[in-house]
Amino acid sequence: MALLRVDNMTHYFGGLRAVHNYNLVLEPGHITGLIGPNGAGKTTVFNLITGIHTPTEGNVEIEGHNLIGHRPHEIASMGIGRTFQNLLLWRHMNVVEHVKMACYSQLEYGLLDAFFGTRRCRREEKRITAKAMHLLETFNVADYSSRLISNLPYGAQRRVEMARAMATNPKVLLLDEPTAGMTPDELNRMIDIIRKIHRDFEVAILMIEHRLKFVMELCEKIQTLVFGEVIAEGTPTEIQNNPEVIEAYLGKEDVT
């Protein structure tokens, strides 16, 4: 059974058709790339899957559970973790608090425990602190753990955001342009990090990415989205040689 399955998803923003008949089958442990020119609707696809928008038509399922109509935090705790294109971090919180916060739905204490600082609350806080520190070590940002997030270099912020996404115990990880604004050097490090996540945490990954080198290296399957429609789907080499994709990215070649 497919881990994440999207059937005929269509979404309208008022009269604008942002996504049309989008289909996706993500098997456990697979990495799929989603490419396309600016404004093609890639991030909208992510927002639809994670419940920020509800699709006008169509169906989204994870392990057979329907996700339509659930609130984003419920979908996130059902196993869909994500990062954001423009790093949505909480600027007044330090690094370890970021990762702990993503364990919110795993907390096994109630409000009264939090008010009275009961033993159960302290035990749980200790548990998720240990988990958070472990994740920070995995992403090589443990040294920053008590620093405010805004005082970190950009690359480290990206890694904290990934550590945060992994703290939700995702089965599927949605990465929205993980290399945006990165130097070629950081780019190679990011490839290693994503490989490591994929191997160590056994997650399936769906990623939006503009840099073809990056996508070609990591993905087993690539979808090309243009004006909200998938115009091509296949292995990296197939996509690279697909005339429609080339046309969408580079424009039509005049045959003389």
Place this chain on the structure above:
Amino acid sequence: MDFKGESAKNMVNKKASQRKGRGVKAWLARVFGRIPLIGWLMGSLGAVLIEYFLGDALSYYLGLPKIPVLFGSSIILKKPALIPGALAYLLLVYALPVSLIAKSMTRPANRLARLLASRPVSLATLIHLGLFYLILHLWAEISDYRLLVLKLTMIAVMLTLSINVINGYMGEFSCSHPGFMALGAYGASITTLLLCVDDKLMGPALLPAAAGPWLFPLALIVGGIVASLGALVIAIPSFRTRGDYLAIISLAFLFIVKSLIENLEFAGGPRGMSGQPDYAGLPTVFIVMVLCVWTINNFVRSTMGKALCAVRDNELAAEAMTVNTRKTKIVTFMFAAFWAGVAGGLFAHVLRYVNPGSFGVQRLAEILAMLYFGGLNSVTGSIVGAVSFNLLSEALRPLELYKWIIIPLLFILVMLYRPTGLIAFTEFKPRELMRPKE
């Protein structure tokens, strides 16, 4: 709202000045830096004991009419001829004893602090609080005015702290705190008037008089629950979206509550209610305030409470990271309202009289002033804000009209140099506070 850069800069500045270490500040740090909190408490205890036993005699020899009630402020502002006497009194009763005792007790106090640090933190907290209460109690013994100021200050601490949870930690702007306070005050007053005393409005007491003081916590809880139900009424429509809605709806709520209680005939209407039993003694108010500070501090330091900051800084990211933002916001709003209601209940029983007029926009302005003066997102800030605002406003009372020129000017200065308040974005860690300093 750009708080972050500012507070970070402030911290860097502070650290730099500490490192340079010159002038009076460095000298003070050298002389007094090693005294733990318990040492200061011992010093203050010494001072209030001196005042308790020798205050009358001392003020007589210094030519003062009576013991200066609020650190000599009214004498200094009203009778310039007595200024030297008042200053000498302050020096002899407060400044010298506190500093000398604290300094000479440095070593034993540190030893005690170390001993307490190795025990559970609750024991150390109880000892510190007990000592602190003793100091307040002895200080308040001198005059009823001090007692009243102290109680009202503690209530103000509760109000400021609870509104900080909404306006600071959650980043919404709520204007309904006086409304919650009114609901709490009326809820608690009706409970005690109905059950515990004979009065004109509610008829004879339903319970024997001996049960009264024991029922008082229950009455406060009733007040708190009424207030948090009121909060639920606001929360449901206004937390569907972000933005200014809450400010508008909560302001409307404040007016609705006020006109509601003005028109409730059985609760006295615009004349208000009087004759509340005298249950809110200093120990009761102190214990309730400590409970309030304790639960709020626990909450905002837990991950569940930090979810508020996540919601404030970026709600979308909070949702994507499994935080149930709507529940977090509603529950927190009700929690804050609960404490505002309890504070209102105490307020009614401290003054033993409530009327709708005390819960208007004026009160709102006061609460917001204390909040922004003290600092957002900080338990310490709220305590500092409430205490300094209350003491300042009492101390400057002799200036009458000019008081309302000086206080706003101070506020403008604070906003210019510390836009987020005196102590913003810090965590209140009792363990840190009580640690030995050697």
